[in-house]
Amino acid sequence: MRSKLWLPVVFLLVLGLCVVETQGETLRVAWAEWAPADYLQELSKDFTKETGIDVEIVQIPWPSFQNKIDLGFVGKSDSYDIVIGDSQWLGSNSVGGHYVKLTDWIGKNVDVDSIYGPAMTAFAEYPKGSKEYWALPAEVDANGYVYRKDLFEDPKEKQAFKDKYGYELNVPETYQQLRDVSEFFTRPPDLYGIATYFSKEYDGITMGFQQVMWSFGGSYGDPDTYKVKGYINNDDSLKALEYYKELIKFSPPDAPNYYWQETLDAYKAGKVAMAMNYFAFLPGAVDPAQNPDYHDKSGFFIAPKGPKGHYISIGGQGMSISSYSKRQQVAKDYMKWFIQKPVQEKWAMLGGFTPHKEVLQSDVFLNATPFNKAFAASFPYLRDFWAIPEYAELLDVCQTNWNAVVVGSKSAKEALDTIANKHEEIFEDAGYYDE
Amino acid sequence: MRSEGLPKGLNDYQIKMMFITPTMILLVLMNIFPLLWSLYLSFHRYKASLPTRPAKFIGLRNYSRLLSDPEVWEYFQTTAYFVVLAVLIQFIIGFGLALLLNREFAYKGMITTLILLPMMLSPVVVGLFWRFIFASDNSGLVNYFLSPVLNTLNMQPIGWTTNPKMAMIAVVIVDTWMWSPFMMLISLAGLSAIPKYLYEAADVDRASTWFKFRWITLPLVSPLLLIALLFRTMDAFKMFDIVYVLTREGGPGTATETVSMNLYKLAFRNFNTGKACAMAYILLIIIVALSNIYVKYLNQVKGEA
Numbered sequence: 001m002r003s004k005l006w007l008p009v010v011f012l013l014v015l016g017l018c019v020v021e022t023q024g025e026t027l028r029v030a031w032a033e034w035a036p037a038d039y040l041q042e043l044s045k046d047f048t049k050e051t052g053i054d055v056e057i058v059q060i061p062w063p064s065f066q067n068k069i070d071l072g073f074v075g076k077s078d079s080y081d082i083v084i085g086d087s088q089w090l091g092s093n094s095v096g097g098h099y100v101k102l103t104d105w106i107g108k109n110v111d112v113d114s115i116y117g118p119a120m121t122a123f124a125e126y127p128k129g130s131k132e133y134w135a136l137p138a139e140v141d142a143n144g145y146v147y148r149k150d151l152f153e154d155p156k157e158k159q160a161f162k163d164k165y166g167y168e169l170n171v172p173e174t175y176q177q178l179r180d181v182s183e184f185f186t187r188p189p190d191l192y193g194i195a196t197y198f199s200k201e202y203d204g205i206t207m208g209f210q211q212v213m214w215s216f217g218g219s220y221g222d223p224d225t226y227k228v229k230g231y232i233n234n235d236d237s238l239k240a241l242e243y244y245k246e247l248i249k250f251s252p253p254d255a256p257n258y259y260w261q262e263t264l265d266a267y268k269a270g271k272v273a274m275a276m277n278y279f280a281f282l283p284g285a286v287d288p289a290q291n292p293d294y295h296d297k298s299g300f301f302i303a304p305k306g307p308k309g310h311y312i313s314i315g316g317q318g319m320s321i322s323s324y325s326k327r328q329q330v331a332k333d334y335m336k337w338f339i340q341k342p343v344q345e346k347w348a349m350l351g352g353f354t355p356h357k358e359v360l361q362s363d364v365f366l367n368a369t370p371f372n373k374a375f376a377a378s379f380p381y382l383r384d385f386w387a388i389p390e391y392a393e394l395l396d397v398c399q400t401n402w403n404a405v406v407v408g409s410k411s412a413k414e415a416l417d418t419i420a421n422k423h424e425e426i427f428e429d430a431g432y433y434d435e
Numbered sequence: 436m437r438s439e440g441l442p443k444g445l446n447d448y449q450i451k452m453m454f455i456t457p458t459m460i461l462l463v464l465m466n467i468f469p470l471l472w473s474l475y476l477s478f479h480r481y482k483a484s485l486p487t488r489p490a491k492f493i494g495l496r497n498y499s500r501l502l503s504d505p506e507v508w509e510y511f512q513t514t515a516y517f518v519v520l521a522v523l524i525q526f527i528i529g530f531g532l533a534l535l536l537n538r539e540f541a542y543k544g545m546i547t548t549l550i551l552l553p554m555m556l557s558p559v560v561v562g563l564f565w566r567f568i569f570a571s572d573n574s575g576l577v578n579y580f581l582s583p584v585l586n587t588l589n590m591q592p593i594g595w596t597t598n599p600k601m602a603m604i605a606v607v608i609v610d611t612w613m614w615s616p617f618m619m620l621i622s623l624a625g626l627s628a629i630p631k632y633l634y635e636a637a638d639v640d641r642a643s644t645w646f647k648f649r650w651i652t653l654p655l656v657s658p659l660l661l662i663a664l665l666f667r668t669m670d671a672f673k674m675f676d677i678v679y680v681l682t683r684e685g686g687p688g689t690a691t692e693t694v695s696m697n698l699y700k701l702a703f704r705n706f707n708t709g710k711a712c713a714m715a716y717i718l719l720i721i722i723v724a725l726s727n728i729y730v731k732y733l734n735q736v737k738g739e740a
Contacts (some may be wrong), residue, residue: 257686
């Protein structure tokens with residue numbers, strides 16, 4: 001009996017050694033489950049060729065992405081070496097000690113001037129303006145629009161629109177035009193004007209509405225004093241919210257649940273004339289396999305401007321090193337490799353949205369997809385939500401209240417006052433008003 | 436009789452302790468310590484996601500913030516509305532099904548098993564496929580079948596998960612579909628245990644069906660019915676998974692945001708750990724109080740039976 005025992009023991013030992021050995025050679029990068037993660041997996045093959053180090057892009061489904069990363073950090077898990085996380089996470093994960101501070105390393109190894117400045121601020125810097133860096137921009141994204149060219153260019157539609165509104169039917173450049181075009185194409189039950197973000201999930205409606213609020217003159221508050229009342233609930237924000245609420249009349253019946261997946265699905269199903277989405281998801285609109293009916297009838301435009309400005313919600317993520325990683329040096333080597341110009345060129349060609357200034361402005365990038373020009377044009381107008389450690393609480397309050405307005409269970413004024421009160425309560429509890 | 440492997444000289448008390456100790460250690464580590472630790476945290480400002488910031492004592496502030504927040508009271512009202520509506524409907528359907536099944540007929544076993552199937556499914560899976568069934572445009576199965584009627588009446592498709600007035604009804608329908616079989620199972624167990632001779636004696640006395648139901652069936656089955664109601668009430672009070680999936684985190688607005696949904700967001704989305712612990716304690720006190728009322732009534736019913 002005893003003589004037979006050594007076999008399984010040896011097997012387990014060998015298996016254990018193999019696991020340890022494999023872990024030592026593979027860099028694990030956590031990202032959301034979407035096409036850019038596939039592009040990065042493809043791109044990383046070049047890194048493996050150069051260094052012999054395997055890279056695994058671990059794709060986490062969007063609904064559980066933030067939760068899985070947060071819980072891993074709370075448990076000090078070393079499952080991931082690099083996390084490609086949302087810009088809003090920066091405050092929480094840097095203050096919480098979950099991200100490795102990269103200020104000195106970036107100073108010595110990265111040409112910061114080659115990276116688009118606002119992207120560096122949004123995805124890497126915390127606190128803002130401090131020149132303290134915790135990440136490198138990986139995928140820079142923005143909200144944009146896809147529209148049905150066959151409808152917009154139809155002479156009969158153009159004439160009918162001009163007769164009704166007194167100006168030419170073109171892609172909307174202002175929010176008033178967006179409203180008019182949305183109304184014009186609303187012909188239930190088969191066609192509606194617009195699909196935009198109204199969802200209560202994660203940051204859905206906030207990412208859709210905040211750019212309207214900023215463009216109407218509203219804001220989240222004073223970033224220096226953290227005072228909110230009089231900013232988020234001022235008349236401009238109120239007008240913006242009432243405007244945004246009106247858009248739901250020109251959207252399909254299930255629109256209160258719409259975020260990026262649903263707006264894209266509605267567009268592909270031919271239910272809407274225009275749909276907002278992050279540019280990174282728009283390959284789905286031009287892929288004949290995914291969008292057989294309208295892939296060749298799709299045009300793209302940047303988010304419109306408002307009466308008091310032009311702002312667009314930033315999307316995308318930055319690449320940070322987990323403090324609990326045992327392969328931090330390899331992670332740094334990978335990030336140094338990733339940000340090089342030739343790699344960024346290939347990243348852009350694969351479909352990634354590069355933060356590299358020169359690549360971003362190159363013809364190669366601008367012509368790589370039908371929507372890259374609209375994406376590049378959006379860059380000067382990008383703005384972000386709070387990126388402080390309390391962002392999740394602030395976001396939750398916005399999500400709940402703004403969604404309540406669009407479904408009609410709260411008035412715009414009531415919702416904005418609630419948000420102002422709760423945001424100041426959160427700042428007070430977190431000690432932002434302490435002397 | 437003493438085993439050779441045991442140390443010599445152990446008395447009965449020591450042997451008893453030897454068996455109990457591992458369980459006690461597990462209980463302390465897994466239940467008592469977290470309970471006390473969360474109570475401690477409920478009096479502190481603390482975020483589990485920010486381990487670099489130590490917990491700061493703030494007295495009853497978390498509790499006062501929660502109890503003075505109108506939205507928290509709204510979550511409790513939503514939860515109470517859901518619990519009363521869902522448990523009542525499940526009780527009526529479950530008990531009704533049990534009365535129908537409490538007789539001999541062909542394929543009784545197979546039909547009973549089929550009725551029990553929904554409660555064996557994962558709530559997340561149930562939430563997901565009902566999300567498709569309740570899709571608010573005509574792609575949803577319910578609206579698809581209702582469309583001839585809705586078109587005739589010139590009505591829009593019903594916003595099962597997008598209309599604040601319909602969303603809670605949708606959640607109750609799904610929970611009822613899933614948990615009425617549980618009510619049925621417990622009721623059936625109670626009905627099967629009633630001695631047949633009581634009904635035979637009543638038949639001899641020419642008792643009416645209603646008389647037999649009122650004075651034999653109901654008194655004898657009520658202790659089990661109360662246990663089923665107790666379990667369902669406690670479970671419904673914790674409603675989270677179906678709401679999380681079906682109405683996407685308690686939407687639209689706060690129409691289906693139950694206390695547990697809000698607690699999840701406080702604890703694991705916002706990582707406001709101190710406040711979440713306070714909320715958990717408020718919830719615990721309410722559930723204990725509700726359970727006590729049930730148990731007291733249960734004892735009373737048992738005494739009468």
